[in-house]
Amino acid sequence: MSPVRFAAGDYRHALGQYPTGVTVITARGPDGGKIGVTANSFTSVSLDPPLVSWCPSKTASSLPELENATYFAVNVLAADQHHLSRRFATSAQEVRDKFEGVAIRAGIGGLPLIEGAVARFQCRTVRRVEAGDHVIFIGEVQNYDANGGEPLVFHSGTYHIVTAHPGQ
Template sequence: MAEALPVQIQDRAREFRNALGAFATGVTVITTRDVGGADVGMTANSFNSVSLDPPMILWSIGKNSTNLDSFMQAERFAVHVLAMDQEKLSGKFARQGTDKFAGVAIERGISEVPLLVGAAARFQCRTAFRHEAGDHYIIVGEVEEFDHDGHAPLAFHSGGYGMFVRNEPAVGGAVPEDASLGELLARVQRKAEAEILAGLTDHEANLLRRLLRRAAEASL
């Protein structure tokens, strides 16, 4: 049995984790097929870009992960940048001991790697390098295929999910005197998304977007 870390070291590690949580990230699900042909997937927010030429990305996996062997042996894997409405998928693939692909719509990519449907972006990769780094392994992939559809990404910050909202000019004095009602409503829509949507459920947020969009279109 491994010896427990002293309380001071545990507290320091917890504080370090909390400090890292100040960095907002996207949320990804990494998938592959193991040597037996079974689909494997896990949630990770340690994704980052590495190179444009050749196109390369990286992510990291803990040495205590139940999926470690599968990804350490995999020649190919896929990274899915989850869309804002895919929070449930993030939780599903983060859990242990469940059939993570049950009820999940997938396609097949290179080498039959499972591809999740509806992600904001997908990267199909060939494993290029694996580097040991502390209690993790860094896996670098060369991107062979990718696609994206413009969906807003799911965000993660300080242990919680959220949404990305662009900063926009204030509605007030920035509106020209001759602005049409449609232009004004478009500005109101952006301000509403920034101030209101974060407090709504996904369903409520989608309804509000539709109403504002219809109001703007009707006034043009």
């Protein structure tokens, strides 16, 4: 049976109808350098043990460094941090230092943790699974904090803010 093929733009548009939170995944490379990429593929996998996942593209320039990192952090961005989403979505070749001017503190293994995020999960990579044109990273949460606030949401190609449903 041959794989099903869709028009890439139409398929991406359909997937974009599912709203997601926006995160910046951070890590330390083998040389100690800071790594940061925007991702909206973050999800909870298990409560016991506490596992989460995210999925970078196989073509991501930072993938080799991410694959060699023992730990990664998921920084769930606040609504007022959309500029960070854009900054960390750019290629490392386009921006000299993605972290320049970004308020961070050190987490486990020196992980860069973004200040002002509504939640942060510090994870040890326990498994990577190749899946099509992406790699699924599964991490066991070692520590977390949830400061709360309004999260940044991405839907149908644009950023949104969350509002309570009037029917509640």
